Amino acid sequence: MSRRSLVLHLALLAAGVAAPFLFPAHAVQFAVFWIFVLFALTWDTMGGQMGYNSLGNILFFGLGMYICAVTQIGLVYDVAEYTASNGAIKIDFTDPQYFAGLALGVALAALIPVVVAAVLSWVLFGLRGPYFAIGTLGVAIAAAELTNAWNYVGGGAGIAMPVFPGGPGMRERFFYAACMIAAVSCYLFLRWLYGTRFKLAINAIRDDEDKAEALGLHTGRYKMVAWSVSAFFLGIAGALFGNMTGFIEPLETAYPTLTFGIFMVAMTLLGGKGTLWGPVIGATLFYSLREVTWTYLLGWQYVALGLLIIVNVVYFQQGILGWLRQRVPRWFEAERETAGSPGPGAGA
Amino acid sequence: MLDNLQILLSQPVFNLQLLLNGLSVGAVFALIAYGLGLVWGVTAIKNLAQGDLVMLGGFLSFEFAQHGVHPIVSLVPVCAIMFGFGWILYKLVIRRVIQLDLFTSLLATFGLAITLQQALNLVFGPEVRTVSSGFGRLELAGGMVDITEIRLIGFGLCVLLAAGMVIFMKTSRIGQAIRATAQDPRAARVLGVNADLVYALTFSINAAICGAAGTLIAMIWVIQPFYGIAYSVRAFVIVTAAGLGNLPGVILAALGLGVLEQYSGFVFGAQFQQATIVGLLLAILIWRQLALLRHRKALQ
Numbered sequence: 001m002s003r004r005s006l007v008l009h010l011a012l013l014a015a016g017v018a019a020p021f022l023f024p025a026h027a028v029q030f031a032v033f034w035i036f037v038l039f040a041l042t043w044d045t046m047g048g049q050m051g052y053n054s055l056g057n058i059l060f061f062g063l064g065m066y067i068c069a070v071t072q073i074g075l076v077y078d079v080a081e082y083t084a085s086n087g088a089i090k091i092d093f094t095d096p097q098y099f100a101g102l103a104l105g106v107a108l109a110a111l112i113p114v115v116v117a118a119v120l121s122w123v124l125f126g127l128r129g130p131y132f133a134i135g136t137l138g139v140a141i142a143a144a145e146l147t148n149a150w151n152y153v154g155g156g157a158g159i160a161m162p163v164f165p166g167g168p169g170m171r172e173r174f175f176y177a178a179c180m181i182a183a184v185s186c187y188l189f190l191r192w193l194y195g196t197r198f199k200l201a202i203n204a205i206r207d208d209e210d211k212a213e214a215l216g217l218h219t220g221r222y223k224m225v226a227w228s229v230s231a232f233f234l235g236i237a238g239a240l241f242g243n244m245t246g247f248i249e250p251l252e253t254a255y256p257t258l259t260f261g262i263f264m265v266a267m268t269l270l271g272g273k274g275t276l277w278g279p280v281i282g283a284t285l286f287y288s289l290r291e292v293t294w295t296y297l298l299g300w301q302y303v304a305l306g307l308l309i310i311v312n313v314v315y316f317q318q319g320i321l322g323w324l325r326q327r328v329p330r331w332f333e334a335e336r337e338t339a340g341s342p343g344p345g346a347g348a
Numbered sequence: 349m350l351d352n353l354q355i356l357l358s359q360p361v362f363n364l365q366l367l368l369n370g371l372s373v374g375a376v377f378a379l380i381a382y383g384l385g386l387v388w389g390v391t392a393i394k395n396l397a398q399g400d401l402v403m404l405g406g407f408l409s410f411e412f413a414q415h416g417v418h419p420i421v422s423l424v425p426v427c428a429i430m431f432g433f434g435w436i437l438y439k440l441v442i443r444r445v446i447q448l449d450l451f452t453s454l455l456a457t458f459g460l461a462i463t464l465q466q467a468l469n470l471v472f473g474p475e476v477r478t479v480s481s482g483f484g485r486l487e488l489a490g491g492m493v494d495i496t497e498i499r500l501i502g503f504g505l506c507v508l509l510a511a512g513m514v515i516f517m518k519t520s521r522i523g524q525a526i527r528a529t530a531q532d533p534r535a536a537r538v539l540g541v542n543a544d545l546v547y548a549l550t551f552s553i554n555a556a557i558c559g560a561a562g563t564l565i566a567m568i569w570v571i572q573p574f575y576g577i578a579y580s581v582r583a584f585v586i587v588t589a590a591g592l593g594n595l596p597g598v599i600l601a602a603l604g605l606g607v608l609e610q611y612s613g614f615v616f617g618a619q620f621q622q623a624t625i626v627g628l629l630l631a632i633l634i635w636r637q638l639a640l641l642r643h644r645k646a647l648q
Binding site: 053055123124126127129130131133134135138139141142145146148149258262265269299300302303305306307308309310312313314315317 | 394396441444445448449450451452454455456458459460461462463464466467470577581584619620622623626627629630633634637640641
């Protein structure tokens, strides 16, 4: 890592740490921002680096959310009884109980989606191109509908999450820190991962899967690992987001295929897919735009989202980083030297 | 669930009811899937906005009905408006993604789907609507089975429209040009077919078909801005199951899907309807993949 890039990283980290103290009223919004960064990064592992465009990655987010909720409640109470009461039953968690439940919940919310991703990859990775996109979309919609009809986890009525024990302002700062740690470790992990052979392998799958296979790559294993990595971090994000919201239900919070599920794709494309920083920049820009304009659009925001996607893919396919790479190639020379190969084409 | 199954077994006449309802909606599914397959075959674009175009057509006929136009009469203006709308969509969006990779076009049409459904929601509200056609009900089997007359009329209209489409594609100059482009775009271009015009016409014709299907659905069933995605998924299920360019297969799969949906809705309950369609989609995709796997094994 060059000196300049180190300074840049540290400055961003410092800004991230300072943000909730400077603007305590917006800590939750900042936390959601980190979740969005994580969304874009994990989507890009599949869609950008490997060329497998999933429209259903939100599945792992929802899974993580529900697994964490059921674990937290199940440790001290009967889940079916709790959900059946529609929030009438209030459980008093002691501090150790709450944090132990949360820790175990987050751990399971990270691991079980990995197993699910590994199992699903047997089924779904035989599908290529648009079939994969439609298949994953189908899985996500099916998961939402089934959760909606499953009474044990509250069905459409949802689950009221355990109440955070700390004083006012503590809850926001706690979950802000958790979300930031999740997103930053996701970034660092992917940064390391993209420096290894793994990245070359998944890029080879993106460029020509049949040739990669013919050259002896076990494409199936790479695809499974790449999806599992996404699932791991998305599961954690879901668990944290559920606890931060305080109330979860299947269609709007846990499996929002048409909002969060599409935001992932839109953010990555906006920033430039197939790069490490593209998703981060895309998420920052998208999230800022969304926060600033959302409430002024008076219901037209989702129309604007649809239009943004169309304009993005039709007229601005390479994304911001791809555009910069064409315009100011010398900014990307350093990266080229360290990587030892030309940077991946953004619009592959 | 088992109770409902028992009813079906002990009272066979209920099967007739489900069968009739299923066939009448299945005919409309066939129309939608035919349009999807047409665009898919000619331009290689998998139009995820198909169901939302259907809903747009339905709401247009709803709007006409508000102004006193009978829905069957409104078929003509709705189709004309949708044809024009399809043309505009083609010029603005589709034309620019035809040459790009398949995911780009998929995502562009998905963006289109979101835009359409949200715009419909803002203009017409999220209520479930239907357009009254003023026809009565028909009682069969001594009152055990009843079906609205409009379902029978809708079925007839569907058959007429489909037959018209097939004859148009087989005999007219434009139809021949479209089919030629689907078979081999390069050869068609060499022989003087204007590919851009053919693509535009194909997409516009598909939009008109969706408009007709939407009008029929508004008459025989219900429309709602967010129901579009279910129709897109259904059309995908049908086309994927039947195979591209297999017209008898599309009709059979569509009617089968219509009937199957009625049965699953009756046996499992209405809240599983969407899950059933999506589950079916996954089953078909997996089945295709297993077939592919066998093929690959043979190659080894």
